Each structure stands twice: as structure tokens, then as C-alpha cells.
Amino acid sequence: MTPRRFFRRYFLTGIGLILLFLVANLTMMLGLGALLNEISPFRVPMEELAALVQTRDGRCQVQQQEMEALLAQNDLPWAMVLAPDGAIAWSHALPAAADHPYTAADIARMSRWYLEDYPVVVRTLADGSLLVVACNKDRVLRVGLSTMMTYRELWATLYGCLAIFGANLLLVVALFWRSLRRMEKSAAPLLQGVGRLAAGRPTDLPETGELGPVQAALNRVSAQMARRDAARAEWINGISHDVRTPLAVMLGYAGTLEADPALPAAAREQAGMIRAQGERLRRLISDLNLASQLEYSMQPLQWRHLDPAELAREVLSDLLNAGLPEQYSLELQLTGREDTMEGDPALLARALENLVRNSIAHNPGGCTVRVTVDRRPEACVFTVQDDGVGIGPAVLEQINAGRFDGLRRGGQGGHGFGLRLVAGIARAHGGRMVCRPAQPTGLEVELDLPAARPAEET
Template sequence: MKSIQRFLGRFLIGLFVCFLVFFVANIAGLTVYLRVLYDTHEGDEDFSPTWAVRDTVEGLTKQDGEYQLAPSVVEELRAHSAWAMLLDDNGNVIWSMDLPEEIPLSYTPRDVAGFTRYYLQDYPVFCWEHPDGLVVTGYPKGSYMRYTLNFAEQDARTIFECVLLFLVGNVLVAILIYAFLCWWTVRPVRPILHGLSCLARGEPVQLAERGSLREVAAGINAASGELQRRDDALRKKDEARANWIAGISHDIRTPLSVILGYAGELQDDPALPPPEQEQAAVICRQGVRLRDLVSDLNLVSRLEYDMQPLERQWLRPAKLVRRAVTDFMNAMPENPCGIELEEVDESIRLQGDERLLLRALTNLLQNSVLHNPQGCAIRVSVRRDGTNTCLLSVRDDGVGADPQKLASVLNAPYAPKRAHGLGLFLVRRITETHGGQFTARTAPGEGFSGEMRLPCEPLREAAQSG
């Protein structure tokens, strides 16, 4: 909990600092811009219309009954295309300089009140009191915007450009701040995420226990150590189980061979009466079944723990199926089921362990025969499913079975209440060991079908090699 609080505190502090920098940067930019406006243009640093009208008032004097304006003020006004006039108390122009033609020479009090609000005939004007009346200075149309503040027209237009520039700059700064915050926030989290990913893959993890999330890192390290310890214990347990099964299988085979040997001699002994010979035959059959079960259990154990090496070679599934059917018919000549090769594609080739694949096909055939003592029709096919998949199928039209029982047979080889052998589970494991997928379907009264979907040589390469 403390690690989370420290992490959130780190994020909030970073957010506050970035906001402060953002605010200071905007204030600094605005200050610089206003300073530039204050300085206006190069060469005009000391000119101000407000001060110019005051200078006009001070420089305008009456000599010999005529008004004279100081030459320096005249020069300054003309340098900025300005004009000036002096109104008496009755609103009449009693003096002017460079006055435009459209400017009236007489004004009412209402007119004076109007243009003292900054404009006269669209000319921006500035007014100041003179001992003899009111001095008015005017500037070209569009040169100044006369509101509460005084800005040159050109400077006022740049305000919008600067606002746009500020907006773009703020967006860029916001993006940089966001990127920095993401990096600053994710930096301590990235090792944690990597550690969790390694834990999910079962890999050992050892994170550096520092920073705001050091307690979380310590917890992940502890969890990794515990998982590794349990994996080692489970691996040792699995190895012990596999070794125990292999040892038991070996120990059972020796006395079982002796039993089968003596039972075979008794079955073939002509001196024994037929009932005793039949009993000896039953012993032989059950002994062979027990031997096969021990062999299946040993093979299941090796496949389950990846202890069974694969002797891969290029095979023709069509030849493999024919051999499996032939060997099965020879081994069980009296079985009541008929086996038919329904569809066989001779062009398919695949890489696999011939002995294991034969075992899987034999188990599928044996499953159909054992569960249909009254007889059934068994159909075997080999065909291509797509461009690089081979489908080995064994189907019968027998009595079928409960699909739930079939699921338990395929998925629980060591179930304590298992009522069936390991044949179908072996088929599934052999198929998966070859990189394929086994699918079994059944229902009461609808027979059984088992399909081994195995990777095979692509269609184009098969055509070239054929």
C-alpha cells in the first residue's frame, strides 16, 4: 500500500511541476510580447501619440497674433503623417497643420464629445487641453486602434498571429509534458510489467528492489522464488512418478512373461482335457491384455512428461493405414467387425514416428472392435484437409457411447475411478506429440469416429516430389 501511495505522490508532484513550468512559460512569453509591443518598431522607440499631443500643446505658442508650432514637434508629427488643429472655446478651428480637406473647421459641443472618444472622420485622434482651447492631433486612417489601450494597427494585427502562435506552442508544450509524464510514470512500472510477463511464462524473475515500487518488486521476487520452488518440487514429483511407473512396468513384465510362457505350454499340451486348455487360453489372453495395459501405462507416462523421443521420418499415411489394418486383421482374425478402406490419398507425405502412429491407428481399430462385440462396419480413410493438413479417420456404425464418458477418457489418464483403458488417451497424446489435433465423436446408437489431424507436406511440394 505504501508503494502505491509513493507512486501516486510521485505522479502528482510531477504533474504539479509540469503545470508550474507550463504556467511560467506562458507568463514569460506574454511578458516578452508586451515588451515588444511597447518598443513598437525599430526607430520609433521614443514616439507615442499620447506624448506627441502633449508635445504639441507645449510647442504651440502665439507670437504676433499668430500661432507657431515648434519645428521639432512639426518634424515629429510629419514623420508620422500626423496633422494637428486648435479649437477655441466655441468649437472653431483657429489653427491647423496639414489638416485633411474632409475635416470640418467648426464643431458643436456634441461633435467634440464624439471625437474625443478617439475617432474623427475615421481618423484616430488624440486630444489635450491648451490654454486657448483644445489641441487635436490626428493620424492616417488605420494607423492606430483607439480603445482603452493604444496599439499601432500593425501591432494589433500581430496579436492574432501571436495568439495562434501561443496556442500552437501550448499544444506542443502540452504534448511534451504528456510524453514526459508518461515516461516518468511508466519508467518504474516497466520492470514490474516485465516481471509479471516472465511470471506468466514460468520464467525466474529477479527485479531490482528500489524506487517507489520497491515493495511490489520485492513481492514479485518472492512470488517468483516460491513458484520456482514449487515447479522444482513438481518436476521432481513427476520424475519420481515416471520412474516409479517405469520400474513397476519392468517388475511386472518379468513374472508376467513366466505366466504367459507356462500358460502357452498348457494351452498347447495335448494331454490336457479341452476345458483345461480353454482355461489356459483365457489366462494367455488376459495376460496379453495385462501386458498391453502395462505397456500403455508406461508409454502414457513417457508421453505425458516428454520423455518419449520421436524417431521422425518421411512416411506415406496410405501405406501406414494399410499396414495397421493388415496387422490388426492378422492379430484378431476372428473379430466380428468388417474393416474397409474408404478413401485413401496416395500422394500425402508427412514426418512422424512410424511406430507411434501405428500404435495410434491400432488403438482406434481396437476401440471399435472391443466396444462392439456384436459386430460393426469400420471405415478407414486418409485424405488431405487443406493444403498442409492430413486427416486420418477411423469410423464405425456401432453402439456408440455417452459423450461425457468419452471426454473423461480423453482427458483424465490417471483418474481414480477410470473404467476404461488408455487407448484413446494414447491416440490423443501421440497426435499432439506430432503437432496435430485429435477429435473423437460419439453418441448412443450413432457409432464412434476418431480423427487424427496431422501436419503434412504442402500440396505443391507433394506434387513436385511425386
């Protein structure tokens, strides 16, 4: 569906709603008119009354009995005939306050308004005389200059207008609610799909409804991202596999040369440096591969109940047994209650080892690395702190924001694979990694992990 066709549909929908309002209001107005007709609208029979009055040569003759009967039948309290000069030529039940000659201004005023609180109707006779008929002031009122109606008609009209207004309001609310529900039904999958794409997860949206073309486009973007991510993961796995064999050969020969007593001490030292850098390269490749697997959810976690204190002890013991230069020292501090947690022991050990090695690698002058395990009822917090050179505020902000590319620490270049891997392991366990400056100098990295497995992993 093209954008023009998409918006044209909404334009036609708007036209349809306007027509619906017009038809609904016309129907309600016709219904109100029919209701008022059922009430028998008020009417003064002026033609019949005028036919009962004969005026000739200034004299007025009225069929008295018929006039009185017709007035009583229509609930008309009194009537009079005014001569052309304003004098009263004839009257019936005329109030005393109205029994006086009338000027042209008086006649104009009462024909458009009231006479002694009575709404009156006037009719001109053949010789210029004026027939004035009063209506019941307790039953009839004047609406405008030339319209009269009973109180019953007035209330029916007011209630009818209120009913029409209420019906229009309900119609607007119903149409708005229907449009909102339709939009929500169409937009909810779209918003969920955008959220999944923002989180780096694939999406498969239904390509139907008003937003079907947009959802189809998001599906295509998701498929392209999935293919790109798969190609990237395959390339990383391939590189790791291709490098593993020659690297193992290089490490083997370097180890042999380092242990050969026939070689000079300087050559054996150089062979040891080659072996150490090879070991570092192997760890970096392993970190890259594992970080890629965690990022694309290709590394399933092996959940186990474990003792976090024992885990930290094992990591530090392995590092000490592997040989630690004299300028570095490792400390372990345990706080909180003795308790276990749920997690992947291998991944958590890898995270702690990476953090300790990170402190060692970026402080060539030596430092003290303290690992703290704080066991709480709902969480377990691992803290790795050193008193080395630390990290600048800008880099700390970059790390805490999850941007690990191009990191530099202590003036040395860094690619961020180690910290990226630690952050990925923390996220996989439902926790987070936070870096902050240590006091007085150095870096403090905190892994805040839930003590129990997340509900969606159970």
C-alpha cells in the same frame, strides 16, 4: 518497491511535467515580449503634443511649426483641439467630414473607437479642452478599448501565439511518445512473460525498470510452477517405473495360466481376461508417462521423412495381428497424391493406434473403424471414424477445448489419457486434433498435421 512508492513515482512525474510546461510557456512568452519590443511598439507622443498647445480664456495658441513637424515625424495625419463646449478651437489637416462641433456622446464614442475610420487618441488639457490626434488608418488599428498597435505588431503577436501553441503541441506529443516508449519498453517483457506463463512455459524476466517488482513476482511464480511441474513429472515417472516390474510379473503369470492346458477352460478364460486388462493398464501407464513428457517438452521428436499411408497400414496390421474380435472391422482409405511428410513415426503410430483402440474400447457391441489418409500439398490429414455410440455435444466441446479430465463416452467412465496423448502429439507436430460426430452415428477424429517440419524445429 511497494505499490504506494510505485504510484508516488508517477505522481511526482506528473508534477514535474506540469512544472516543465509552466517553465516552457513562461520562457516562450518572455521571448514573444522581447520580439515585440524589437519591433518598436506603436506610441503616440501625447505629452509632447500637449506641451505645444496653450489654452487660456477660451483661446487656443499652438506652436504651429513644431506641432506639424512632430505630427509628420510620428506619421500622424491630422489633429485638432476641441473647446469645452465641443467647438473646434484649432485643427491641422482635418478632414472635411470631421469638421463640425462635437457633443459629449461624440467625444465618448471616438475616444473608445474610431472617428471617420481613423483611430484617435485624446488628451484633456488644463482648461478642459480636448486634444484629439488621429493615427494612420492604413498602419494602425485599435485593439480593445484603450490599446492600439500597428499591423506589424498584430501579425507578430498572432504568429507568436501560433508558434507557442505549436510548441506546446509538439511538447505534448514528444512527452507522450517518450512516455509511451518507456511504458512499451517496460511492459513488453512483462506481456511476453505473461504469454509464456499462459502457454505453460517458464519465464526469466529482467527485474529492473519501473515494472521490475511485477516482473520479479512473475519470475517467482514461474519458478514455483517449474518446481511443481518437475515434481509432478518426477512422480509420474516414478509411479510408472515402480508399476512396470510388478505388472510385467502379473502379465507373465497370467499368460502362463492362459496357455496351461491343465487348467479348466473357465480358469484359462479368466487368466486371459487378467492378461488383457493388464495389457490395457500397461498402455494406460505408458500413455500417461508419454503425455506428461510431451506436456513438459521432455520428449524430443525424432523427425523423419515417412509415408503416411504406409504408417497407417502398419498400425492397422499390428492391431489385426494382435487379435481383433469378430464384431470389429478395420478399413483403410487413401486420398490425395502420393507423397511423404515429416514427423516422428513412433509418435504418429501411437496416436493412430490410440484412436483406433479408443473406438474399439468404447463400442463393446462392435463397430467399423475407418482410417482415412488425405495427403495434400501443405498438410496430411489422418481421420479415424467409427459408427459406434459416439459422444455427446457437451463432451465433444470439452475435448476440442483441450479439457480431458473426467471424460465419459458411451456411458463408460474415461480418464482421457488416450485423447490427451493424441492431442499432445498433434501439437508437438505443429498440428491439431478435432473431434466431431460421424454420420449417421459414431465419432470422427481428425488429425490435421503440416506436411513439413515447423520452421522453429528445422
